[in-house]
Amino acid sequence: MQELVLPRPDDWHVHLRDGAALRSVMPSSARMGRLIVMPNLVPPVTSIDDALAYRERIQAAMPEGSTAEPLLTAYLTDRTDPEELRRGYAQGVWVAAKLYPAKATTNSDAGVTDVSRILPALRVMAEIGMPLLVHGEVTRSEVDVFDREATFLREVLGPLLDELTDLRCVVEHATTRAAVDFVAARGPRVGATITPHHLWWNRNALFDGGLRPHAYCLPVLKREEDRRALREAATSGDASFFAGTDSAPHAISAKEKDCGCAGVFNAPTAVAGYAAVFDEEGALHRLRGFLSEHGAAFYGLAPRADTVRIVRRPWVAPETIPLEGGGSVRVFLGGTPLPFSVE
Ligand code: NCD
Ligand code: ZN
Numbered sequence: 001m002q003e004l005v006l007p008r009p010d011d012w013h014v015h016l017r018d019g020a021a022l023r024s025v026m027p028s029s030a031r032m033g034r035l036i037v038m039p040n041l042v043p044p045v046t047s048i049d050d051a052l053a054y055r056e057r058i059q060a061a062m063p064e065g066s067t068a069e070p071l072l073t074a075y076l077t078d079r080t081d082p083e084e085l086r087r088g089y090a091q092g093v094w095v096a097a098k099l100y101p102a103k104a105t106t107n108s109d110a111g112v113t114d115v116s117r118i119l120p121a122l123r124v125m126a127e128i129g130m131p132l133l134v135h136g137e138v139t140r141s142e143v144d145v146f147d148r149e150a151t152f153l154r155e156v157l158g159p160l161l162d163e164l165t166d167l168r169c170v171v172e173h174a175t176t177r178a179a180v181d182f183v184a185a186r187g188p189r190v191g192a193t194i195t196p197h198h199l200w201w202n203r204n205a206l207f208d209g210g211l212r213p214h215a216y217c218l219p220v221l222k223r224e225e226d227r228r229a230l231r232e233a234a235t236s237g238d239a240s241f242f243a244g245t246d247s248a249p250h251a252i253s254a255k256e257k258d259c260g261c262a263g264v265f266n267a268p269t270a271v272a273g274y275a276a277v278f279d280e281e282g283a284l285h286r287l288r289g290f291l292s293e294h295g296a297a298f299y300g301l302a303p304r305a306d307t308v309r310i311v312r313r314p315w316v317a318p319e320t321i322p323l324e325g326g327g328s329v330r331v332f333l334g335g336t337p338l339p340f341s342v343e
């Protein structure tokens with residue numbers, strides 16, 4: 001296959017940041033269709049007013065002519081007011097709510113300390129059909145960091161979904177075979193996003209010839225068998241699995257240091273990176289579902305009416321992009337020859 005024309009791909013999980021960083025990275029996501037925008041700002045997006053103001057800042061940062069559609073999310077805390085969720089959802093201010101277990105990842109300090117605290121909110125979400133987006137990791141120090149996703153699914157999310165049988169849910173940035181099996185077994189009300197980097201790399205990438213901070217993200221990269229399971233799920237045609245880049249920019253200076261930040265900035269190369277994976281798996285005919293159809297269907301939307309062309313023509317992305325005000329961000333697969341260009 002030399003060329004593929006798809007409805008404009010969507011990104012069902014992206015960090016656009018705020019302020020100067022937002023202005024610097026927004027152009028990289030502006031050629032996608034719908035963007036599910038994560039709410040882990042400082043302070044987090046917890047109210048309707050926060051979300052409306054953030055959406056305006058995003059729109060102001062969008063390059064001329066961009067047709068990307070930012071879809072906002074609410075950040076759940078122990079004090080989330082279920083009626084604020086209901087109002088914001090009814091008014092189209094946000095389309096989902098994000099559960100960050102407290103201290104699980106970047107800017108999750110205000111997250112949920114125990115899901116029992118948000119049961120009233122989750123009941124309202126189940127009632128109105130508002131999806132729960134989950135950062136699925138336990139945070140207890142005695143649980144090995146590589147086991148935190150599987151443990152969360154077994155101990156927290158499984159029982160929760162058994163109790164709230166109408167709750168719709170996305171296991172964000174799935175990283176393990178356990179997550180793939182969990183989602184596949186639960187049918188259409190449970191989906192999963194899969195990132196380009198978890199399809200490209202296993203945990204060896206963290207230690208490839210030395211310590212590699214630019215391969216550090218959360219949930220952390222897992223074993224080769226997990227990467228295989230993610231590739232099988234993404235290319236299976238199962239509509240529960242869809243693209244969410246988890247593009248998470250941090251300045252190089254914030255990553256290359258003691259206690260460096262978690263996150264991979266992949267927005268510039270995500271579509272070409274996914275295409276290369278599907279090509280390697282002999283599944284380019286299923287790229288359309290994964291990039292342009294499955295996620296939209298989960299959120300009750302039609303695929304985008306406009307299209308992009310993915311052409312088999314070698315392309316090399318820049319290694320970094322500059323940040324307004326100084327510094328730069330490393331680009332996932334920047335400097336690596338990729339077999340596809342996106343037009
Ligand atoms: C994300 C970030 O930096 O905001 N980091 C990451 O490693 N993925 C947060 C998240 O999605 O966990
Ligand atoms: Zn994320």
